[in-house]
Amino acid sequence: MAAYTAADVKALRERTGAGMMDCKKALAETNGDVEAAVDNLRARGLAAAAKKSSRTAAEGLVGIAVEGTKGVAVEVNSETDFVAKNDQFQDFVRNVTQKALELSADDVDALKAAEYPGGGTVGEKLTDNVATIGENQQIRRIKTVSVSSGVVVPYMHNASAANLGKIGVLVALESDAPADVLESLGKQLAMHIAAAFPQALDADGLDAEVIDRERAIAREKAAESGKPADVQEKMVDGAVKKFAKENALLSQLFVMDNKTPISDVVAKAGKDAGTQIVLKDYVRFQLGEGIEKEQSDFAAEVAAAVNG
Known part of the structure; x- marks a missing residue:
């Protein structure tokens, strides 16, 4: 016993x-x-x-994986960019991303509880990595996309290794069009997404808090104009609509020509292919996005160390 x-x-x-x-x-x-x-x-x-575990982890890697009509992106953070170049860390991110693809659940806790290749759980392997590599590491977020027919196209900007890097993009295209046509369109859309940083697929998908904040800013600017209340309200509505148009993927102007809305790019591709193409979903994970990094004075740290 x-x-x-x-x-x-x-x-x-x-x-x-x-x-x-x-x-x-x-x-x-x-x-x-x-x-x-x-x-x-x-x-x-x-x-x-x-x-x-309490130290800020804002570096690391984004991993992406695609199998059939399903893809996943995972962000795993470390404290320094140096660790992102470590083979042990890269193998971990690669294995974790593949495991996330198998689970098809955007749940970090479920991923940590899953079995890790070679034994133990993902969470236990993460703890072992922290101990052996010597830096805090965190599995931060996961997103899975899929289509019933069509393709999920992966794209990695600033790749550190195959399917590992700092900006990972997945584009989910629902269609019966030939795979090569969808792959080509998906690659162009993915590069646009990496560059243009859309916040949602369409205006309805934009975060309500973000819209409220933009409305408050627009209202403050309109009040400074000194114009009548009804005119100010129109100014506010116009500003919010402009913000939504510029930040929703389907209404953004294609970076390749800066004049065609993405919705029209997709529609034209479908027309040329002789069948409808639907941009169903996308993922854009940028490493460390939204994490407040600690600012340190390196010279002061060295001086403090020297002075005991």
Whole structure:
């Protein structure tokens, strides 16, 4: 009979951040003595993961994978760009992205609980990586897209390795058009998406809070004009419509000519192919997007280290 309980394993994991199997092994080796197990994990470098988990991780890699009519993008963060070039980290991102494709669920916790190639779970492997590589790492987000017929086209901007980089894009095209036609269109749309940074597929998909903020800004500007209230309201509506047009993918102007709306680009491609093409969905993951990075004074850090 084991000299420790499930509660002991849970407590040890919370204190050290080490993986469940490592905690069980440490408790078994120390006959259930939690304090000794902590020392055991520290000696093996696994307890360090907990201390690193609070540090900002805004670098890393975006991984993309496509299989058949389904694709997924995953962002895995690290503290420095140097780690993104580490073979161990790249292999992890590649394996995690493939596992996310198999799960088809945009749930980070479910992904962490999934079995990792070679044994253990994704979450446990992540903790091991933190300990061995020496930096905080996080699986930040996942998005899956699919079509019933057609293609999902992947594109990686600033690629570090195959399907790994800083801006990952997936374009989901629903159609019975030939695959080569859809692949070509998808590649052009993906490059547009990487450059133009749409916030939603169409105006209805834009975040309500973002629209409210734009409306508030427009209202403040309109008030400064000193024009009548009814004119100000029209100014506000016009500003919000302009914002929606510029930030919804289907109404954005194609970067290739800066005059044709994306919806028209897709419609023309369908007409040329003799069958309808629908831009069903897309993903654009940019590494570190929205993460507030800590600013540090390197000279001051060096001086502090020298002065003890």
